[in-house]
Amino acid sequence: MKKTLLIIFFLVFVKTIFAQKITYNYLIDTSNIEVKKVQKLFENYIHSRPDSAYNNPYWTDSEKNKVGHFDVLYGEFQPSLYMGFPIHVLSIKSNKGTFQIKAMFSKCNSDTPFVLCIANFYAKKENENYKLYNALYINRKLWQSTKVGLITFYYPNYHKFDSKKAEEMNKFVLELCKNLQLENKPFEYYFADNYDELVYLKGMDYYIGMGGEEKPRGLGGNGRTFCSGMGENYFHEPFHVLVVDKKYTSHMWVAEGMATYLGGSRGKPLSWHIKRVNEYLILHPEIDLNNLLFLRTMDEYTDYRYVLGGLIAKKIFEKGGWPLIRQFMNSGFYDEDYYNAIEKYLGIKRNDLNTYLRNQLVIESNIK
Numbered sequence: 614m615k616k617t618l619l620i621i622f623f624l625v626f627v628k629t630i631f632a633q634k635i636t637y638n639y640l641i642d643t644s645n646i647e648v649k650k651v652q653k654l655f656e657n658y659i660h661s662r663p664d665s666a667y668n669n670p671y672w673t674d675s676e677k678n679k680v681g682h683f684d685v686l687y688g689e690f691q692p693s694l695y696m697g698f699p700i701h702v703l704s705i706k707s708n709k710g711t712f713q714i715k716a717m718f719s720k721c722n723s724d725t726p727f728v729l730c731i732a733n734f735y736a737k738k739e740n741e742n743y744k745l746y747n748a749l750y751i752n753r754k755l756w757q758s759t760k761v762g763l764i765t766f767y768y769p770n771y772h773k774f775d776s777k778k779a780e781e782m783n784k785f786v787l788e789l790c791k792n793l794q795l796e797n798k799p800f801e802y803y804f805a806d807n808y809d810e811l812v813y814l815k816g817m818d819y820y821i822g823m824g825g826e827e828k829p830r831g832l833g834g835n836g837r838t839f840c841s842g843m844g845e846n847y848f849h850e851p852f853h854v855l856v857v858d859k860k861y862t863s864h865m866w867v868a869e870g871m872a873t874y875l876g877g878s879r880g881k882p883l884s885w886h887i888k889r890v891n892e893y894l895i896l897h898p899e900i901d902l903n904n905l906l907f908l909r910t911m912d913e914y915t916d917y918r919y920v921l922g923g924l925i926a927k928k929i930f931e932k933g934g935w936p937l938i939r940q941f942m943n944s945g946f947y948d949e950d951y952y953n954a955i956e957k958y959l960g961i962k963r964n965d966l967n968t969y970l971r972n973q974l975v976i977e978s979n980i981k
Contacts (some may be wrong), residue, residue: 622937633659634699636872648705651736653713653934659700664693673744680800685747685815686732688834694718697728711751712736712743715818748816753803762787766768766845767803769810778845785848789855789875792935792943793819799839800854810843815839828914829880848876861942865949866906866933871942873928876962878919883927884977886920891974902967906948922975930960 635656642648657673665686668677669777677683687694698718706713714736718729734745759774762783768774768798783803790797794845805811807827812820829842833850834857863899873883883922893911894900900908908917929941937958944954962967 621747633661633695633697635702636699636924638704642700644842647707647712651705651714651906652702654736654745655702655714655716655734657694658745662693662695662725663687670895673739673746676747676750677961679836681837683747685749685837686817689815689820689832690729692731703731710738713800722981728819728821731818732817733818749814752814752816763797763799764802764851767801767814769805772805772844775845776885782845782848782851785876786851786855789852793856793861793939795855795860796861798836798855800851802840802851804840804844804847806841807841811839811841826854826913837935838853843880847880849873849878850876852876856942861939862945863942864944864948865952866918866922866951867926867942867954869916869918870926870937873919873923874926878916879914879921881914883920884980886915887924887974888978889915890917890920892970894974902970903964904952905966905970921970924970924977925955925959927977928973932959 637643641652643652643794649721654671655742658669659673660766661669663669663684666682669683669973672683684694690696701717701719703715703717704713704716711854714734715731715732716734717731720727720729733748735748735751738744739747749854750865753767756767756769757772757774758768759776759779761776761779763786764779766779775834787797789795803811803814807821808830812823827842829840831838831840831843831847831850833839833853836854838847838850838854840850841914849872852875853868855980856868873886877883878886890911894902901919902908905917905921910916913922926938926941930938932942939960941954944950944957956962956968959969
């Protein structure tokens with residue numbers, strides 16, 4: 614839901630915010646030569662297409678060698694953190710030669726502030742020149758870590774590590790790699806009781822969507838998962854980390870549907886969400902599932918693409934097992950590709966989806 618709201622906001626204000634302006638708190642001591650160098654480094658980075666994948670000269674090489682995009686925060690929002698919001702640098706502070714840059718990404722509309730996030734970046738000297746570092750790798754030194762199989766788990770000090778659950782997760786990962794014919798790639802699994810802890814770990818003091826009722830949630834990609842409320846057993850997000858691979862060309866509904874079919878969503882299994890969607894759709898016969906890809910979040914717990922996508926994945930698996938699933942997951946990126954795949958693998962044409970899916974929801978809801 615956070616990303617949906619942000620995309621809407623971005624579309625509304627794209628014409629006014631696209632030039633990424635940087636301003637500074639008047640208390641920042643720009644007469645200090647080292648502070649001035651760090652300030653220039655940050656400006657250069659912001660103006661260097663930081664959401665693009667290339668050998669960016671302003672970031673440390675030691676982090677550019679890691680999986681995925683070197684900047685952990687760039688993909689936190691859609692289309693990216695660097696979509697054009699004006700940036701106000703709140704502080705630049707030094708601690709034993711390491712500088713912390715605290716920056717607010719925000720926009721004012723009709724005198725009403727809209728704060729995307731307050732993010733922290735770090736800068737250290739390398740061969741007489743400053744380079745930027747992720748907050749994640751600095752902050753996680755204060756957490757515990759345990760490696761089980763392919764997975765390195767990172768967790769707060771208050772947590773008592775559950776080896777049994779960790780082994781279950783590693784087994785899930787190995788079986789998934791085998792069934793999808795993927796390479797067994799190691800990845801990092803960060804988890805805590807609530808999601809705000811993970812956001813702080815990554816380097817954000819505030820982000821849009823903070824607050825509200827705490828519920829299991831996660832984010833996965835670039836060799837890392839961040840999961841809250843499920844301990845070592847948040848099965849949904851590791852699917853995304855493992856399947857981000859050129860081997861498969863999938864529509865978003867395929868990816869989210871498979872992740873939900875295998876690992877649930879919001880800490881609940883697919884069956885729980887199916888019952889909720891079925892009850893809601895019975896009360897709303899006007900909703901047309903022939904155009905299901907236009908549907909968005911039903912509420913803060915259930916998302917149509919996760920549930921209906923999961924139901925479709927389940928039916929394809931029941932028909933042809935993993936061989937058919939592998940074909941389904943390689944059926945293309947585009948909306949038309951998804952509709953064609955449903956017709957190809959389930960024999961259901963687009964104009965019959967409303968009837969078919971509603972009937973299947975009723976059937977699945979009555980399974981005990």
